[in-house]
Amino acid sequence: MRPILLQGHERALTQVKYNKDGDLLFSVSKDHVICVWYSQNGERLGTYNGHQGAVWTIDPNPSSTILASGGADNTIRLWDMKTGKLFKTWEFPTAVKRVEFTEDGLFVLGTTEERMGHLGTIVVYPVNPDIEGEQVNEPSLRIVCETKKKAVVAAWSYLGKYIIAGHEDGSVSQYDGKTGEQLLNVPVHERGMLIMDMQMSADKTYFITASKDKSAKIIDVKTLNILKKFETDTPLNTAALTAKKEFVILGGGQEAMNVTTTSARQGKFEARFYHKIFEDEIGRVRGHFGPLNTIAVHPAGVSYASGGEDGYVRLHHFDKGYFDFMYEVERTRAQH
């Protein structure tokens, strides 16, 4: 496996994401720039310029026409994916940490920070798929989080039925996707341990969380029951589910300020692969020399990209050995 190194950013990566067809890879970092790459060969297609601060999050819409982004400049922006042109900006009192489209692409959600007297919120805007058309100015839904319990990450469930949010206190909430009513709130991670990442399965019926408490958990969207958990020895920043194989990929590492004396080894800057069902660790991929901040897997499961504190995106295309790996029980089961 020969990774492709993408050097489009000068500062730490914050999120990487594939589009639905998996041919494009988007990356954002603290350096204000959004990059888009062809995932097959790592060629940079373009950049979306306009954010005035760190960009925290991006999401391409399912039809790959619109790109939504959010950042420390307190805005959510909508871009023409093809040309890089900015066509809508929504402003907020605080930074935006997550954006995500519904699976029909008609709504986008965003989470805003709690700061300076403003409580954290989750906002939902309808999106007009026509780039030339008019976009709304006001959100169709606004969920206000309790103080000290802001939503760090949020995602849509299947059919936009629920909004699932991961909070800074380590709990996960389920909100009605239409009314914003909180239906469930379950402590999932250690109290007070930030949930750093949340990624939905392809059909958005379950999701994986990654937390500073060094664990990742797979949770049922409907009940918020914990289905699987993965314990590691390092604070986690990101967790991704793989398509095609029943694996998960976790990334993290001691923060730079805690690693002073050291080679990359002690910081544990490795992507860790676990078996999704058996919860065993099955391998690691080295390469970054800062903590891994974000990991995304190709929707068809053929490659994955990781973005690090070191400013690099590393794009890995799996080779045969990866696809061949199977537990004995899976094999016998497969034969039946």
Add this chain to the structure above:
Amino acid sequence: MASQRREWAEDEEFDDPNALPQNQVISNPDGTKTTITYRLSDSGKKIKTTRKIKISVVKERVNPRVAERREWAKFGREQGHPPGPDMSTTTVGENILFKPSLQWKAVEKEEEATGALKTQLKDKKVSCRICQGDHFTARCPFKDTLAPVGEAPPDESRPDSPDLGAGGGATGGSYVPPHLRNKGKDAGAGSSSFNAGRERDDLATLRVTNLSEFAEEQDLRDMFERFGRVTRVFLAKDRDTGRAKGFAFVSYQDRLDAQRACEKMDGFGYGHLILKVEFAKRSQ
């Protein structure tokens, strides 16, 4: 190389033997490319990697939407660039053996132990590229007068890209922020033109001295960012203690900002010391 490195400081201390040479890309007549990259191995040795790269076209069956996007024109910073990956942003890394296994730990160790390269390098000794003596090239007494063996004398006409490697290399195995390096240990594989693509205006670089050994890079960044966009902060640190060596370089995007910062910050009290700020001199 020696003269390039020295442009960052007249300071002897900065003359780090771990500084890595500049990466190179050579286009071969047969259409292939040869890249030469340098990195520090885990044991602190300098490793030169030479790769021959074939550029080929592969055909793939994809859905029409993907095919359509393949034809999109480049935009933003890539505007006007021809199709195909650009070496300044896209490079191929070193091969990683990754095979999921329940015994992955044991497998990994085995591979480490039998790593052919490692054994191959084990018996190598330090040898100066200038005089073949058994010291680091950077320590060579002839480094300012002689060219390295088998290398042309420094080419004055070559774009004088600053040797950031000195900064990156100085801290050896430890973490180096992206804007400070161009050849990290393994990312170095192909980061050759990471900086070459973005020419740095050295005229906007300040040399800050009389820093306390407790100085932090972020503090410096914060202090100097008040005058304009800072593209780079390099704080020299001792490899062993991790403490500051007492000097730093701050590069601005705009020379005017640098000018203002120089005026304001020279004589500024930081920690218990009075800063001395001046424009970094380019040594010839």
Add this chain to the structure above:
Amino acid sequence: MTADEFYDDEEEIDFSDLREQYEVKLEEGLDTFVVIDGLPKVPEDNKPKLVKFLVKKLQAVGTTKEDAVYMPMGDDGQSQGFAFVEYETATQAAQAVKKLNGLALDKKHTLAVNKLTDIERYGREGRIDEKYVDPEPEPFVEQEHLRSWIGDVRARDQFVLFRGDTVGVYFNNKKDSPEMTVERQFWTESFVRWSPLGTYLTSLHPQGVQLWGGSSWKRMARFPHPAVNLVDFSPNEKYLVTWSNKPIVYQEGMPGLTPEEDGKTYVVWDVNTGKLLRSFPPIENPQEADKPPNLRKKIQWPLFKWTADDKYCARVTPGSSISVYETPSMVLLDKKSIKLEGVVDFEWSPYAPTEDEAKKASGEQLLCYWTPEINNQTARVSLMAIPSKEIIRTRNLFSVSDCKLHWQSEGAYLCVKVDRHSKRGKSTFTSLEFFRIKEKNIPNEPIEIQDTVINFAWEPKGDRFVLITAGELPPAGAAPAPPKTSVSFYAPEKTKSPPTGPFRLIRTIDKRNSNAIFWSPKGRFCIVATINSQVSHELEFWDFDFDGEKKESEKDLAANLQLIGTVEHYGVTDLEWDPSGRYAVSSSSMWKHTMENGYHMWDFKGNSLREDHIERFKQFSWRPRPPTMLSKEQQKQVRKNLREYSRQFDEDDLILESEASATIIEARRRLLEEWRAWRSKTERELEEEREDLGLPPLGVDEEKDMEGATVIEEIVEEVIEEKEEEIA
């Protein structure tokens, strides 16, 4: 563990501090009164004389005066043989009870002194049965076997693991997860420790030390030394020494302690009875006293050193004397300390003379001590026999800065590591002075080492040793990198018959970072390690009797040294061999740092068996084994049939393994079934919901996509040649 749990038996509960603070004191003020009985009966005329005489006696322990004595007169005009006395303070009154009770006034009269409150309490009518009843002897209760773990069918060793607030004891299962025997939260306040023969697990608490054991891990004993910091056992677990940096502040009612203990910091206990034998005040080291507290040397521990048979224990008073105590009385041998001007340190020989030997004059215990250069006398090392106190060997030494005494485990050799300085005192080097105790006249054999020896270790029960030297420290101001060290291995020359030949260097390995030596408890194997280091974490496994070709240059030596394994354990802080010498565990404790805490188990060749990363891991310690009960003959027999045994063991292992893998496969199958069942249920439900909304089933779009598939071209870079080389 809270105070309540510590004293959970009603009758032994010590609430004294709380009681004192909160209890309503009904008898306020009466504590200063004592009642004196057994006085002569005197007429009124003689009373002042008697009182005067009595007060004189009473003032031995406190302040009282004549008008504080009330001696009631009977109807017959005679005093009644008792008196009430008031002291100035309650403490004095208590002292009077303790000291004056039983004091003989003359042949006929013996004083009985009691507290007034006690008379009130016990002396009132009906309080005490007039008739003496024999106390009911406690019925015999079968105690749990204290060494039950030795009876494990698979002869597994146990270890204790301390992580977070949890202490647990486990059986070692090699590669597999250890088997828990007990796990308790808050079992100890600071650390745990095994007794030397593995019988007890020691826990420390603000209230004192507790010992635990038996198969149920119940409490076996308590030693109420408040704020105890350190504990140490005698080699046979008969005695226990505790130390606290805070002198004991005695308060009435403290269990197990007496006013004697006030101000003391060291306490010696009898392990079996739980009784306090003797307590000692802190010792002042005159050389250290002038220095500010932060520069003083750490306390010497263990201060009390025991002979191998627990018969004597001794301690040094630096600069002046060694005090040898006999057990169990803890009385000074010959009632006095051995005056040795300047004495710095001493060590007992670990050899315990057999009973037969002890009868002979030569069968005495040996004690080695050293004194520095003092009053125009050279520094010297001496061997003294105890109890005769006869000095049987001395050696004068010059230019000594420090000495360390290293006995071989059987007491056959003594190595005195002498750190010396050159005449001008600028450079330092080490010489090793060897004494062959078992040979006639105790011959001496010096070995000069050019560098400073920072570590030295004898092979247990053997005659080989390893030492680590450090080069010159970098000059002040240079980077504080630790100096490179060298590891040297020594063995005696081969001889046909005893005595063993002179010690010779086998090999020296230069440019290391190594700083610690861990011999297998059975000898032969040795781990040389770099612990508590930021830069290096190597463990090297050495075999001294390697079964293979031997270097020509070493053919005359009684060793065939070979490095058999090198491993790395990042952040290693501790290392401990199991008592059988089959496994070694290196651990990384959060007491030192918080990176990658946990432990790593190796076999004696350095093959990794298990790795366990444990959050907030603190301590790992193998349970020691008591000495074998097999006779020499039986042991020989076992060794002869080793092949037989090992085949049996291999078979057992195989069976276990297949059992284990069957369970694992079963568990995985179950997990897989569960997951797939859940998935198909969720997928079905989702399809239903989609149908309700009039949406097409998932996956339809993708199929459509591939119908209109197009061929595109990609430019791909491919590495066709790669070359790596090291450059200067």
